[in-house]
Amino acid sequence: MADSTPPARRTFGNRFTADAAGRSQRTAEVCFRQPNARVRFHGERQDTSSPGWRRLLRLIDEAAADGREVFRPLVGLNPAERTDLVTLPSSIAKLTEVRHLVLYGSPLVRIPPEVGAMASLEVFEPYTSYGLHWFPFELTKCTNLRGSTVSTRALYGNYKYRHEFPQLQPVGSLATVPDSNDLDPQVWGTEKIRSCSVCDGPIEPARFQQVWISLRVATDVLPLLVNACSEDCVRALPAPPEGYVPMAHQGGRNVRQPRPSRR
């Protein structure tokens, strides 16, 4: 972490450290180091008052206004500001002209479902963002996407490592939390659940269910988190490719993954 970072941000900010260029120094190995510990989602919350977040909001507004096709938001942030980032804001939905999203070396631990509204997205480059272990199912709605550079060693269920997927919550448990706009990201993978990943319909907490599914997206097979309004929407999911858990599942130790393969 940069020496100029104030103590308060060390406490509440992202746990990543960054080198002089602001690249994240966390590696996938750190996230998966303890073999007997339960795998959980990253629990970092986004500090929306931080300088890095506020600058990112402005950069997105600018990019949406000028209709640019290549967007490299991290280049516009200084190293301390980059370490403020945990996720991207929902305003990325405005970036409908962006064809190429570059997030090299980001400290992000999640990508929000609004990425699915980036209708022109063709190339998605989160390469060396080692805190990104999964993606939202909504990424499959970017129908023009044809290229991606994901650091696959960091992914849940990747064929080389078969990292365990975090255990998802039982059906109905969303009905027991007071506010689905203030969720514990370590439990739910997100701070807010707004709509169904599959049909985009409203969420009725008692019927809500989360599942994992591995699907080919552009270049790679990615672990995707589905926030589904109903059992029907889970059943409507496509079949995973060969070599992956062959159905949607809820993660945890009991999921039988194929053996790791170094091929």
Ligand SMILES: [Zn+2]
């Ligand atoms: Zn649905």
